[in-house]
Amino acid sequence: MNAFDPGEIAGLWAEAKSLYFAAAFPPYASPAWRALHPDDPRRLAAALDAAEMWRKYGDDVVQWFRETSVPRRSLAERKTAAELAEARRPKPPHQLQATPGWPPIAIPGRPGRWLTHRQEMAA
Known part of the structure; x- marks a missing residue:
């Protein structure tokens, strides 16, 4: 069949x-x-x-x-090769900074250590 x-x-x-x-x-x-x-x-x-x-x-x-039908940006508005290469470069790690009035921040990789607005302190 x-x-x-x-x-x-x-x-x-x-x-x-x-x-x-x-x-x-x-x-x-x-x-x-x-x-x-x-x-x-x-x-x-x-x-x-x-x-x-x-x-x-x-x-x-x-x-x-x-x-x-999605509008495309014109070539003049797009990033240049130099701008794209700069965007690919590794960025430095973010530096933790405590803000006044906010609670302490736990420091990554350092258990029991906290960052406060005034100073770093041990728990």
């Missing part, structure tokens, strides 16, 4: 129905399509074709449009 994918069957039906109604039809929702009479079989053929394209490629196309 052969197993058929329902999506393939629907696609074949839509293609056959589109070709049966009209071999040549304007793209769905185009000005030429909108100018057709509502009962013109080419309108249905274009709608079936568009629905089949959406079934096959809809989510991929939407994702592609989202990715390609």
